[in-house]
Amino acid sequence: MFNARNQGLCYAVIRNINYSASMDLEGKDALSVIIVGASGDLARKKLLPALFSLYSQGFMPDRFHVFGFARSAMSHEEFRARVGEHLTCRYVPEHDCERKMAEFLSRCHYVQGSYDSPDSFMDLYQTMKPLELGRAHRLYYLAIPPSIFVDVARAMGRAGLVTCTPGKTWSRVIIEKPFGSDRESSDRMAHELAQAFPERDIYRIDHYLGKEIIQNLLVLRFANTIFEPLWNGRCIEQVQITWKENIGIGSRAGYFDEYGIIRDVIQNHMMQILSLVAMERPATLNAQAIRDAKLDVLKHIPPLRLEDLVVGQYRRNGKNPSYNEEDGVPRDSVTPSYAAMALRVDHARWQGVPFLIRAGKGLNARCNEIRIRFRPATSNLFSGALSSLPANQLVIRVQPDEAVALKVVSKVPGLKLTLAETELDLRYATAFNVVIPEAYEGLILDAIRGEKSLFIRSDELAAAWDIFTPVLHELEQRRIKPEPYDFGSEGPAAAGDLAARHGVEWL
Numbered sequence: 001m002f003n004a005r006n007q008g009l010c011y012a013v014i015r016n017i018n019y020s021a022s023m024d025l026e027g028k029d030a031l032s033v034i035i036v037g038a039s040g041d042l043a044r045k046k047l048l049p050a051l052f053s054l055y056s057q058g059f060m061p062d063r064f065h066v067f068g069f070a071r072s073a074m075s076h077e078e079f080r081a082r083v084g085e086h087l088t089c090r091y092v093p094e095h096d097c098e099r100k101m102a103e104f105l106s107r108c109h110y111v112q113g114s115y116d117s118p119d120s121f122m123d124l125y126q127t128m129k130p131l132e133l134g135r136a137h138r139l140y141y142l143a144i145p146p147s148i149f150v151d152v153a154r155a156m157g158r159a160g161l162v163t164c165t166p167g168k169t170w171s172r173v174i175i176e177k178p179f180g181s182d183r184e185s186s187d188r189m190a191h192e193l194a195q196a197f198p199e200r201d202i203y204r205i206d207h208y209l210g211k212e213i214i215q216n217l218l219v220l221r222f223a224n225t226i227f228e229p230l231w232n233g234r235c236i237e238q239v240q241i242t243w244k245e246n247i248g249i250g251s252r253a254g255y256f257d258e259y260g261i262i263r264d265v266i267q268n269h270m271m272q273i274l275s276l277v278a279m280e281r282p283a284t285l286n287a288q289a290i291r292d293a294k295l296d297v298l299k300h301i302p303p304l305r306l307e308d309l310v311v312g313q314y315r316r317n318g319k320n321p322s323y324n325e326e327d328g329v330p331r332d333s334v335t336p337s338y339a340a341m342a343l344r345v346d347h348a349r350w351q352g353v354p355f356l357i358r359a360g361k362g363l364n365a366r367c368n369e370i371r372i373r374f375r376p377a378t379s380n381l382f383s384g385a386l387s388s389l390p391a392n393q394l395v396i397r398v399q400p401d402e403a404v405a406l407k408v409v410s411k412v413p414g415l416k417l418t419l420a421e422t423e424l425d426l427r428y429a430t431a432f433n434v435v436i437p438e439a440y441e442g443l444i445l446d447a448i449r450g451e452k453s454l455f456i457r458s459d460e461l462a463a464a465w466d467i468f469t470p471v472l473h474e475l476e477q478r479r480i481k482p483e484p485y486d487f488g489s490e491g492p493a494a495a496g497d498l499a500a501r502h503g504v505e506w507l
């Protein structure tokens, strides 16, 4: 196993350099973080704990306040009690934890209102204003269903809440997928949001990009000399990206059945991962250079064809119900809970390399990983010991435990020449002596600092929709039935045939 303990500090230094390059918040400024939809799960379980982590590490200015906004009736005290339930002291010594939490909670406030009412946002303004004296910046997080983003943005605009003085104060908004359901609806949403917030101030979050291992992709590729010379179709045989869940859709039927697996995770998370794997070396680490390089990949992926796609839907297995027996799902639903596909990146670097993507719910494991399989050795000096040499494989595991492994052939110790496939294995949990930040911590901090490289630009979003919109429309117009697969299995058998048609097999 690699020993990377001493490298944690160096890595932190790189992040800090990156952040400070675009920092525009001074210590004496006020910062208001407004969570619209503060009564929801995302706010309570992820966003407020992330804000507390940032606060407890000293990242927030002295005049920092959090304002929760939603329709549910709640007093400030009730809101604080709900927030307190999910806070954990990951960065504070235990003896100081209670005091730090109490300090943070005293900075949390709640305003009840309607999402489409300028008056409600005026109430929010009246609550914020006395605490914001002097130069104040505002970060809005829309933790609400996207169907009401535009109403909220309009009402905020009418209430005069979206103000900024260029170079002095800013108002930024973070929004989270799904951004539309195809190219047209995504463009419409972008256009309507742009009436309230300029693109410069819109931060489209993809929490996968906040994961440490995903950020490590760039470092792995461009800070090490050993990978880049091999990172092309001459040496790489195939790239596979897998996202599996071993549970069904649970209580998310209303949302999921409308979107399906391609819109839920492939068009966004998996395309972002693919673009980081396939992109050219960016000229610099700034947001524009990185996002230009990712966009270039997305633009070179031809629209997915139906013959390169397999869709599936889980069916009853023992106590686990079929997809269309789940509460809230129509019995004749043809929404895929699984999809496997082969994409191409039409780029000299990637000639002849299939990019196989698969994602599904109700499968046999919970895992998200990237596998890059190199071409097998053409001549085998060791044919006496092993008739064919296994190909090298680089595995980057995002979930459940972050890890990077390189599969290599090694000699088994002993007096005979015996070869075996072995792994050089870097596991984050044991290799680095640091607390691994939650994805939302880094992303919220980046938004506060105006650092956009991990947020999705509108042209990236449009390019990702262009890959999937035609096939999504075809699936829906023809009501193509997904292939059933048993809950808890590998997924539909046709996925294996798809890989075989592209000359490979699932790893």
Ligand SMILES: NC(=O)c1ccc[n+]([C@@H]2O[C@H](COP(=O)([O-])OP(=O)(O)OC[C@H]3O[C@@H](n4cnc5c(N)ncnc54)[C@H](OP(=O)(O)O)[C@@H]3O)[C@@H](O)[C@H]2O)c1
Pocket (backbone or CB within 6 Å): 037, 038, 039, 040, 041, 042, 043, 070, 071, 072, 115, 142, 143, 144, 145, 146, 148, 176, 177, 178
């Ligand atoms: N949870 C996650 O991990 C996750 C992951 C990816 C993306 N997201 C995105 O983040 C958003 C928030 O996530 P969440 O899990 O917190 O969602 P949620 O609990 O369903 O909704 C958040 C709040 O929005 C309000 N709301 C819900 N449905 C509404 C409707 N139809 N019309 C008006 N208001 C409604 C509710 O507050 P009031 O009734 O009090 O107003 C609710 O507490 C999601 O919509 C999704 O787009 C979440």
